[in-house]
Amino acid sequence: MISAYKLVSIKDIQSKPSLKKFDCEVEPLNTFLSGYALKSDELGIGKTFVAVSDDGKICGYFTLSTAQISYKEIPNEYKIRLPKYPIPAIRIARLAVSKNMKGKGLGKDLLKQAFMKIVQVSDITGVYFILVDAKETSKTFYEHYGFIKLNDNELCYFMLVDTVKRAIER
Ligand SMILES: CC(C)(COP(=O)(O)OP(=O)(O)OC[C@H]1O[C@@H](n2cnc3c(N)ncnc32)[C@H](O)[C@@H]1OP(=O)(O)O)[C@@H](O)C(=O)NCCC(=O)NCCS
Numbered sequence: 001m002i003s004a005y006k007l008v009s010i011k012d013i014q015s016k017p018s019l020k021k022f023d024c025e026v027e028p029l030n031t032f033l034s035g036y037a038l039k040s041d042e043l044g045i046g047k048t049f050v051a052v053s054d055d056g057k058i059c060g061y062f063t064l065s066t067a068q069i070s071y072k073e074i075p076n077e078y079k080i081r082l083p084k085y086p087i088p089a090i091r092i093a094r095l096a097v098s099k100n101m102k103g104k105g106l107g108k109d110l111l112k113q114a115f116m117k118i119v120q121v122s123d124i125t126g127v128y129f130i131l132v133d134a135k136e137t138s139k140t141f142y143e144h145y146g147f148i149k150l151n152d153n154e155l156c157y158f159m160l161v162d163t164v165k166r167a168i169e170r
Helices: 018-023 027-043 106-122 139-144 161-169
Strands: 005-009 046-052 058-069 086-096 128-133 156-160
Touching: 005 106, 018 027, 018 058, 027 046, 027 058, 027 086, 027 156, 046 106, 058 106, 058 128, 086 106, 106 161, 128 161, 139 156
Parallel strands: 086 128
Antiparallel strands: 005 046, 046 058, 058 086, 128 156
């Protein structure tokens, strides 16, 4: 069971030093949070949302940005009815849980929160795919939730926004 947390935009984090204490055991994801996430947010390149526990500790985060998939990259069975243009997407660029919170359902919860935000965006602009850049250690996590590998060589996975919308409606 995950304990209570608040999900806040990184720009609303009062204690910036707490960002440096976050450790998900994947160094590039720690470094991004402490060194680049706020700057990316201010620039409007990537929006980061941070899970803060009752005692002020950062227990997880995710970052969203816009993206697109070129028509030729889309697997044939997902091309049906699509125009031969780049198709709009939102990328879950990063998602991480601190090492002492892993295995308690927070990753699942953050993924759900990311889905809710993506669905909100899809109400006001075109967004067809959800993309995720997995790591070798997390690819089975995304497969567990139905993400499909975009191509054979990389760790990029996708899902249709419509699949998420239908799951929420159920
Ligand atoms: C991957 C990660 C986000 C999962 O978070 P978590 O809080 O430990 O996962 P949860 O406890 O919410 O698990 C939810 C479900 O996913 C499953 N799961 C968790 N990690 C998994 C993994 N690596 N592979 C397969 N399944 C996994 C759990 O068994 C659970 O299944 P259930 O709902 O059927 O019981 C977390 O381990 C992490 O931060 N890893 C390091 C950073 C990283 O690799 N991020 C992804 C790339 S950006």
